Amino acid sequence: MLKHIRILLLSSLCLVFVSSAHAQELRANVSVQAGPKLSTGTDRKVLTTLQTALSEFINNRRWSDDAFTPAERIECNFLLNITDAPGNNTYKATLTIQATRPVFNASYNSSLLNTQDPNIVFKYVEFQPLEFNEQRIVGNDPLVSNLTATIAYYIYIILGMDYDSFSPRGGDPYFKKALNVVNNAPDGRDIAGWKAFEGNRNRYWLQDNLLNVKFSRFHDVMYQYHRMGLDQMYEDVSKGRAAIVNCLNMLMAIHEDVPNSMLMQVFFNAKSDELLKIFSAAPPQEKARAAQMMAQLDVPNANKYQQLR
Incomplete structure (x- = not known):
């Protein structure tokens, strides 16, 4: 049912269906890079092979039961x-994950997730298959399994965020x-990291916050921000912006209950620049109120919101 709702909504976003064939859930651009501190003795060809393998692992696998x-x-x-290669086919790395969602009647894609994970360590032998099993995540070697487990984890977070933005509590299964x-x-x-x-x-x-009842209103924010806010702006900018102000009020209530949460940081990492654009054209009183709330909710970017005042 949730998938059916999502299909109808995406159809209304005027997306052109180029094929009737069913495909996987993600269109991921995957890049594996050698960091500046990586030893010159590291075989860069292995990283190229890993990049191809990760792209196939993410894009060609079915991550849900939906078509x-x-x-x-x-x-x-x-x-x-890749920041280090200490030997024995072991690598240390940071992982940056970004995901977007289309906005109704616009060529604009809204950022759903923009986060970095600094705690990636894994083992990879060139051409070894990348495997993931929901029922047996650890596998035979924890270091080998850690990469695919981490990637799968973030794929489920992306799917959950996306579904939340199209239907109330739609992301819970993911x-x-x-x-x-x-x-x-x-x-x-x-x-x-686990x-x-x-x-x-x-x-x-991150997953604790997303499933904790203390943050239940966050899922209302995800739905209302996108469906009642961004998706309405084509027809009525003021109405859409008012819905986003209401979302800021809900986030403030969450913040008052649970200050300094990871979930709040993740939300504003994805949305801070977008919010600046949304409120830059707002009436002065609304702009000032939004700036005040955002500076309180998103302390690392507080100076950024000063330009709205």
Whole structure:
């Protein structure tokens, strides 16, 4: 049913269906890069092979039970920046993940997710198959499994964010899949990011926030921001902007209950520039109120919002 709603909404976004054949859920641009500190002795050809393998792993695999047409595929980017190669086919890296969603009657795509994970460590032997099994995530070697588990986790987060933006609480099944990855994640020396005690900004805390009842209003924000806000702006800019002001009020209520949450940071990492554009043309009183709320909700970008005052 949720998928049916999403199809109808995407159809109303005037997307052109170029084929009736069913395709996978994502259209991902994948890049594997060698960081500036990487040893010159590292075989760059292996990284090229890994890039191809990751692209096929992400784009050719079915990540849900739903059938997507090519035009429905979610646009996203995965940038794996290799920072160290300590030996024994082991690599350390940062992973940048971005995903967007189309806006009604516009050529504009709205950012759903724009985040970076600094805790990637994995083992990869050139041409080895990249495997992921929801029922047996760890596999035979935790370091080998850690890369595909991390990629799968973020794919489920992307799917959840996308579905949330089209239907109320539509992303829950995918956030639960991300939780399953966390609960069964690879464990071993140097592997980090999966456990609560390892910090307050990691994979554990993102899925925790997304499924925690304390943040239930965040899912209302995702739906109303996109469907009642952005998607309405073609017909009525003021009405759409008013819906987004209401979303800021809901985010403020969440912030008052749970200050300094990871979920708030993730939201504004994706939306800060967009919000600046939305409110730049607002009436002075509305602009000032929005700037005040955003500066309080998104402290790292507080100076950015000063230009609205």
